[in-house]
Amino acid sequence: MYSCKDVSELVSESLEQKLSLWQRVNLWIHLCLCGLCWRFRKDLNHLHDETRQLANEMEHQVVEPDAKLSIESCERIKRMLASQQ
Secondary structure (H helix, E strand, C coil): CCCHHHHHHHHHHHCCCCCCHHHHHHHHHHHHHCHHHHHHHHHHHHHHHHHHHHHHHHHCCCCCCCCCCCHHHHHHHHHHHHHHC
16 A cells, blocks of 8 residues: 555646556555545645646736836847847
8 A cells, every 4th residue: 555655646646647547546545544645635636727727827818027128228238148149
């Protein structure tokens, strides 16, 4: 049977790839017996779902920078970059 450390690694791995049947069965057995690991899995899945949703939302947004450089600063940066080439 898996330890809690093994389970935490498998739960994380399961978010990225499909586990083998043996891994899934042993993971399920451990999760049924260990409330802390069950909660960890639930929380990690929630975090993964929320992160994916936020990434999808941000993908479709055009983000305008809050700070703008002065024209003089832009020209100075351009000159410095040109002199380095």
